Amino acid sequence: MAHEEIVERYSGLARAALSGERITDCGTAEFGEGRFGAAGYGDAAGLPEEALRASLGCGDPVAVAELRAGETVLDLGSGGGVDVLLSARRVGPEGRVYGLDASTEMLELARRNAGRAGAANVEFLHGVIEAVPLPDRTVDVIVSNCVVNLSDDKAAVLAEAFRVLRPGGRLGISDVVTDDGVDAVRRAAAEARVGCAAGTLAVGEYRGLLAAAGFTGVDITLTADHGDGVHSAIVRAAKPAIGPGLEIRPMRESDAAQVLEIYQAGLDTGQASFETTAPSWEDFTAGKLERLRYVAADVATGEVAGWVAASPVSSRCVYAGVVEHSVYVHPRHHSRGVGRALLTAFVSASEDAGIWTIQSGVFPENLSSLRLHEALGFRAVGVRERVGRHHGTWRDVVLLERRSPVVGR
Ligand SMILES: C[S@@+](CC[C@H](N)C(=O)[O-])C[C@H]1O[C@@H](n2cnc3c(N)ncnc32)[C@H](O)[C@@H]1O
Known part of the structure; x- marks a missing residue:
């Protein structure tokens, strides 16, 4: 009709x-x-x-x-x-x-x-x-x-x-x-x-x-x-909650430049990842699950303050509900609760999508990230020792995981 x-x-x-x-x-x-x-x-x-x-x-x-x-x-x-x-x-x-x-x-x-x-x-x-x-x-x-x-x-x-x-x-x-x-x-x-x-x-x-x-x-x-x-x-x-003046929404194609700029700024700190150069948008989107990408945006200017996204850890069907996530916040927006809000929204969205385990590797020196993840229900599985070389130095990685209490009980 x-x-x-x-x-x-x-x-x-x-x-x-x-x-x-x-x-x-x-x-x-x-x-x-x-x-x-x-x-x-x-x-x-x-x-x-x-x-x-x-x-x-x-x-x-x-x-x-x-x-x-x-x-x-x-x-x-x-x-x-x-x-x-x-x-x-x-x-x-x-x-x-x-x-x-x-x-x-x-x-x-x-x-x-x-x-x-x-x-x-x-x-x-x-x-x-x-x-x-x-x-x-x-x-x-x-x-x-x-x-x-x-x-x-x-x-x-x-x-x-x-x-x-x-x-x-x-x-x-x-x-x-x-x-x-x-x-x-x-x-x-x-x-x-x-x-x-x-x-x-x-x-x-x-x-x-x-x-x-x-x-x-x-x-x-x-x-x-x-x-x-x-x-x-x-x-x-x-609708995901976040502090005043900001909004969490699905990531769009038009966010590409800002998302990659924030990614690069995170890599430049030397504490975010073994990578040193942000990927192209094509490589970024090819590797990330489409339904689990969000940005936090300033509602007045449209500026992207941070993003969260995830990749499957394996193509084997037994791991279909296991993903590895990344969350990055623009240096200008640190200490505004942006990372926490993005991660909270992401955890909820991943459970909606049937994801039962979220994992991530975090450098042991990145205390703020470790604290944030712990607060949101992640546990440290263990420390992987000297797992890779970063700017010529062998570095440890803390393997974090959050097993959903509601999906696949
Ligand atoms: C099944 S009745 C339900 C009315 C009311 N919610 C109730 O519980 O009694 C559907 C109502 O939606 C309105 N409606 C249908 N399509 C609409 C649309 N696309 N936009 C706005 N109103 C619409 C109709 O005019 C009607 O009043």
Whole structure:
């Protein structure tokens, strides 16, 4: 279904709700069994009956979003406004909740429901979730209920979510997903039968798009089984945290010159690696895993403050979850917590990607690196003695590793 048709469909449902009808966008069996709509909420007591009747969700994203007083929340595809009103209660008068929807009729319904609820800390915005009308890094938490599956550009939705979130911001959404490996014909039939989905993502696809957008700490929990491999799910993820004025995001081609300059500055200290000259960008990218490369960037200037990346340690399949990483910080940005933030994000992203062991060799003289790694759960396996010559001197290397407590337990 094209975007315009989807919006027209929901506008029609909003008109029906505005005239007092109970609405549903799913098969009535699914709705009746409480798998969609207001039945999915744990604590909606006190919300206007009109808002609950207009609920077209497939779960309770606000329940898992762990909202705190004073936070700014954005609800993608806010419909009749239930999740906006629930969020507004949690963030309190110091907080603010935006509801974004492409249907003007849905916005009218939501504004009417907010008026009935007496919610003063909410604002409804007209627009699409593929191009969010809010500035960069202005939102603490994104919630959404049964909407991402309706988008024909889900990569853009997640990229926009990442853009508007502040570093450390969280995503908590309820959506319809498919099991990995369900064939296309069965998937389409199941989606049509459930009636709510215009095109679900498989769980693995969802994880891939979240990682490509820059999210870490990804968790997808199936919450209701609609048969034939289709489920409701709660999808959680976070934008990596870092100190003020900085942002951690996936490394891009346009970062090449700055990444290699920082690499060379690290090598010039004589404490970073046996290498003495940074590789070409082609060699750098050929050796590093594509999904596990991040930069920390100054949000005002775009300047890259540091980077982290990893290479596989072996092509043997038994080592498929073992990588060797490097983390480099620009000399101008030392002592700002950049290395720690990059490494924290990297550890989380590597676990999302199914990596069970991260290893690295560090010169014993590089005490700050040893301390940082120890603080983030790395242990010294041992000291490899006189393992290589560096500027004519045989040097020892401390072999560090971090065995994930969550992957491959
Ligand atoms: C299934 S309803 C869910 C509404 C609400 N989240 C709830 O739980 O009741 C989908 C909502 O998303 C809106 N929508 C669909 N596609 C959209 C898009 N690309 N951008 C913004 N809103 C969209 C529709 O207008 C509708 O209000």
